[in-house]
Amino acid sequence: MGLLDRLAGLLGLKKKEVHVLCLGLDNSGKTTIINKLKPSNAQTQDIVPTIGFNIEKFKTSSLSFTVFDMSGQGRYRNLWEHYYKEGMAIIFVVDSSDKLRMVVAKEELETLLNHPDIKHRRIPILFFANKMDVRDALSAVKVSQMMLLETIKDKPWHICASDGLKGEGLQEGVDWLQDQIQAMKI
Helix, strand or coil, X not given: CHHHHHHHHHCCCCCEEEXXXXXXXXXXXXXXXXXXXXXXXXXCCCCCCCCCEEEXXXXXXXXXXXXXXXXXXXXXXXXXXXXXXXXXXXXXXXXXXXXXXXXXXXXXXXXXXXXXXXXXXXXXXXXXXECCCCCCCXXXXXXXXXXXXXXXXXXXXXXXXXXXXXXXXXXXXXXHHHHHHHHCCC
């Protein structure tokens, strides 16, 4: 089987494995989104708050994603930086209905972007403005403005309005992320 794997890799038939960090504050919908991206027969019915981190996998047409779903609780956020070197892309989930904690999310993003293992890398960042199903949720444009995303000049980024429970907006984001990763030629 090892020979067949190598041959498939040489012919470009084997899917490239990509390590992605899924970050954001607690209760933003990270685990729900990652769960929804898995095949329906592999999805979990009961989502519980992440303690530490979970490792999940899903595939697209050309990539195999290994996602480090990191807890967003304050006491666990310092664990994020231990995975920055391995990450080839970042999914940053924002609860667009939680206006009060938008400032905290922005501060965590700034800390992430200024970390030595991220700062000088051209790593793609996909933002999900999640929970669009909640009444009075901010639009993706408004979330982008509040998070000052336009100031990110040295990394490709994209924001998608999403509803993690229904899966709305997720495919658009993953398609963008896949295109960015493939353009990196890793």
